[in-house]
Amino acid sequence: VSDLLATSRHLREHLIRRATLLVDERRARSNIETFVQRAANANVILRPHFKTHQSAKIAQWFGDAGVTRATVSSLGQARYFADHGWQDLTLAMGANPREVADYDDLAARIDLGLLVDHPHTIAALASGLNHPVGCWLDCDTGYGRTGVPWHDTDRLHDLVSLIEDAPNLTFRGLLTHAGHGYVAEDPANTFSQTRLRLQEAHTVLKRGLLSAGDTPGFATTRDWSGLDEARPGNFVFYDLMQLEADICTADQLACAVACPVIGVYPERQEAVIHAGAVHLSREALQDGSFGRLLGLGEIGFEGLLPGWELERLSQEHGILKAIGDQARAELVNLRPGNLVLVAPVHSCLTCEQFDCYQTLAGETLPRYHRESF
Amino acid sequence: VSDLLATSRHLREHLIRRATLLVDERRARSNIETFVQRAANANVILRPHFKTHQSAKIAQWFGDAGVTRATVSSLGQARYFADHGWQDLTLAMGANPREVADYDDLAARIDLGLLVDHPHTIAALASGLNHPVGCWLDCDTGYGRTGVPWHDTDRLHDLVSLIEDAPNLTFRGLLTHAGHGYVAEDPANTFSQTRLRLQEAHTVLKRGLLSAGDTPGFATTRDWSGLDEARPGNFVFYDLMQLEADICTADQLACAVACPVIGVYPERQEAVIHAGAVHLSREALQDGSFGRLLGLGEIGFEGLLPGWELERLSQEHGILKAIGDQARAELVNLRPGNLVLVAPVHSCLTCEQFDCYQTLAGETLPRYHRESF
Numbered sequence: 001v002s003d004l005l006a007t008s009r010h011l012r013e014h015l016i017r018r019a020t021l022l023v024d025e026r027r028a029r030s031n032i033e034t035f036v037q038r039a040a041n042a043n044v045i046l047r048p049h050f051k052t053h054q055s056a057k058i059a060q061w062f063g064d065a066g067v068t069r070a071t072v073s074s075l076g077q078a079r080y081f082a083d084h085g086w087q088d089l090t091l092a093m094g095a096n097p098r099e100v101a102d103y104d105d106l107a108a109r110i111d112l113g114l115l116v117d118h119p120h121t122i123a124a125l126a127s128g129l130n131h132p133v134g135c136w137l138d139c140d141t142g143y144g145r146t147g148v149p150w151h152d153t154d155r156l157h158d159l160v161s162l163i164e165d166a167p168n169l170t171f172r173g174l175l176t177h178a179g180h181g182y183v184a185e186d187p188a189n190t191f192s193q194t195r196l197r198l199q200e201a202h203t204v205l206k207r208g209l210l211s212a213g214d215t216p217g218f219a220t221t222r223d224w225s226g227l228d229e230a231r232p233g234n235f236v237f238y239d240l241m242q243l244e245a246d247i248c249t250a251d252q253l254a255c256a257v258a259c260p261v262i263g264v265y266p267e268r269q270e271a272v273i274h275a276g277a278v279h280l281s282r283e284a285l286q287d288g289s290f291g292r293l294l295g296l297g298e299i300g301f302e303g304l305l306p307g308w309e310l311e312r313l314s315q316e317h318g319i320l321k322a323i324g325d326q327a328r329a330e331l332v333n334l335r336p337g338n339l340v341l342v343a344p345v346h347s348c349l350t351c352e353q354f355d356c357y358q359t360l361a362g363e364t365l366p367r368y369h370r371e372s373f
Numbered sequence: 374v375s376d377l378l379a380t381s382r383h384l385r386e387h388l389i390r391r392a393t394l395l396v397d398e399r400r401a402r403s404n405i406e407t408f409v410q411r412a413a414n415a416n417v418i419l420r421p422h423f424k425t426h427q428s429a430k431i432a433q434w435f436g437d438a439g440v441t442r443a444t445v446s447s448l449g450q451a452r453y454f455a456d457h458g459w460q461d462l463t464l465a466m467g468a469n470p471r472e473v474a475d476y477d478d479l480a481a482r483i484d485l486g487l488l489v490d491h492p493h494t495i496a497a498l499a500s501g502l503n504h505p506v507g508c509w510l511d512c513d514t515g516y517g518r519t520g521v522p523w524h525d526t527d528r529l530h531d532l533v534s535l536i537e538d539a540p541n542l543t544f545r546g547l548l549t550h551a552g553h554g555y556v557a558e559d560p561a562n563t564f565s566q567t568r569l570r571l572q573e574a575h576t577v578l579k580r581g582l583l584s585a586g587d588t589p590g591f592a593t594t595r596d597w598s599g600l601d602e603a604r605p606g607n608f609v610f611y612d613l614m615q616l617e618a619d620i621c622t623a624d625q626l627a628c629a630v631a632c633p634v635i636g637v638y639p640e641r642q643e644a645v646i647h648a649g650a651v652h653l654s655r656e657a658l659q660d661g662s663f664g665r666l667l668g669l670g671e672i673g674f675e676g677l678l679p680g681w682e683l684e685r686l687s688q689e690h691g692i693l694k695a696i697g698d699q700a701r702a703e704l705v706n707l708r709p710g711n712l713v714l715v716a717p718v719h720s721c722l723t724c725e726q727f728d729c730y731q732t733l734a735g736e737t738l739p740r741y742h743r744e745s746f
Binding site: 016017018019020021051073074075093094095096097098099102117118120121124138144145146147179260262263264265268272274277278281282283312314315316317319335336337348349352353354355356358364370371372373 | 448
């Protein structure tokens with residue numbers, strides 16, 4: 001733990017001066033290939049969500065594995081991936097009437113899918129679009145965030161009719177995000193319920209595809225029957241939340257933040273790193289902690305280092321707690337300037353705090369940077 | 374609530390398409406002037422922390438009020454403000470031995486203050502600096518994050534000696550951040566304890582200035598005696614955490630995020646905005662909620678809208694709950710594409726998620742953008 005650089009040829013000393021987002025390419029490509037294979041076995045279209053990585057270079061790893069379609073969660077991400085050659089994108093976020101002109105510009109150059117659940121939004125698209133757009137109806141299968149409840153057949157019928165009557169909108173099908181699978185005791189059970197509920201709605205509508213997307217469901221279940229399309233995203237990197245929920249194993253964790261130690265306090269079994277909420281996000285595990293330490297070896301990331309918890313976070317500081325004899329012995333040897341590797345609680349939020357990844361081979365992979373105006 | 378734009382001449386329709394960080398200049402300047410006046414009355418140097426706003430334009434509002442010194446929390450912020458003419462900056466974050474060459478470059482062109490609490494860091498500065506740097510000793514007055522405990526007189530003495538013996542380091546004094554004031558039942562009491570503990574350490578050392586910095590202490594107490602320097606930062610905008618702790622009033626809240634509604638669900642008294650953890654951060658109030666709605670009038674921000682809570686957040690979505698008859702009546706009239714104004718829980722973290730502010734007069738104020746490698 002005392003200095004990650006000492007244990008890896010892959011990181012040159014001068015590269016890491018401050019909190020830096022690392023990706024283990026070997027692990028990420030393996031995670032991608034696993035899902036591509038499962039989708040092929042299930043005869044389901046894989047349209048992975050790119051909001052987790054938001055990097056054209058990492059998107060290419062998906063392309064290398066045969067993926068040609070993707071999902072995004074903002075107009076800016078859609079433009080970014082369109083600029084990098086992705087021709088078939090679904091913006092799986094309720095369409096925003098204020099961005100219709102931007103959607104139309106994008107629909108002029110790619111095959112764009114949008115998501116709706118409100119007559120007002122459909123009307124705004126109908127009046128503002130000059131180019132054809134695929135239109136998904138957001139179906140709430142139990143998460144309770146957005147969408148029409150799966151059993152509300154009158155509203156489903158009415159909204160599909162509005163879509164079908166709108167110029168430049170083509171009804172694609174029902175799209176759901178079963179986000180409650182992330183906190184479910186049994187994600188496989190939630191996934192099975194999600195598929196049944198989508199099929200129930202489809203039986204009523206008698207048309208359209210069925211698209212579902214969440215890593216816990218697809219990662220824990222091999223039976224994807226009843227679905228046409230899968231949109232998981234987090235699986236490219238996974239994270240400690242997924243590990244805590246038994247969705248992944250520690251050797252699938254594919255991104256982490258290298259952080260410089262700036263303070264060492266053996267008297268209270270703590271060290272402080274210059275990496276806080278602005279680097280890692282404030283997402284916490286069930287025990288309230290904000291991360292764990294990972295080992296780094298010759299080939300890449302290794303397992304979690306026992307006894308180390310990122311116990312508290314402020315804006316720029318992270319407070320590491322050493323629990324147990326081994327971690328406390330390591331703490332005594334720690335010095336300001338040493339690096340530690342923090343596995344993130346929620347990789348989607350942590351990666352969002354960085355403009356780029358560094359691979360263990362020293363390559364820089366730029367990320368989309370969110371336009372804030 | 375239904376559409377902020379309808380209630381304000383200041384925002385032109387075309388400006389706001391997606392989540393946008395707004396600043397009420399009148400309120401922020403008033404917050405600044407209040408603190409400048411208090412520091413003058415207390416005969417204490419005001420060296421405000423710029424980590425909250427991180428904007429050269431907003432820094433100029435401090436300059437307009439007579440402020441010439443500032444505090445920052447990263448090397449990148451220090452370089453940014455130096456590039457914008459700030460000649461006297463303290464980097465109030467434990468110095469990172471990996472950045473010594475960068476500190477040295479900066480020290481060649483401004484009056485730079487650094488913070489230390491470890492012999493190894495002092496040694497790294499001593500061997501790597503070619504230009505003079507002011508060196509503060511980090512003193513822990515009870516927060517338990519970084520620094521030497523105020524009562525550990527042997528270590529205080531030893532570290533001051535190391536600083537005084539190092540070429541290019543000049544001992545400036547003791548610096549503390551009493552961050553426990555943010556969660557204290559009585560922040561004024563914490564502040565009084567902080568000042569007494571700093572003075573206790575000073576009585577032993579018999580040299581150096583005393584610098585303290587936290588908004589709760591300085592906002593709730595007029596008696597700043599015993600201190601030479603004040604480094605609060607959050608007061609420029611305040612936020613809901615400060616309001617919840619009675620540190621500020623609602624009419625001092627000076628930044629907020631305009632967010633487009635993308636879903637309306639009267640059957641469950643909820644609406645959904647396209648603004649989630651990546652826009653607002655996951656910092657929560659004591660009741661677990663992630664924000665409140667603010668009104669917007671002709672002159673600027675108004676009071677909090679009763680009955681509205683930002684109840685849940687995912688990566689890009691925020692779920693607004695309407696509680697009580699008034700909010701529920703407003704909810705029924707809400708449509709996708711309407712804007713709402715979300716007051717942040719912790720303004721330092723929310724502002725970090727944006728590259729710029731928009732003033733209510735339509736001016737764009739760029740922010741420092743953190744270098745992620």
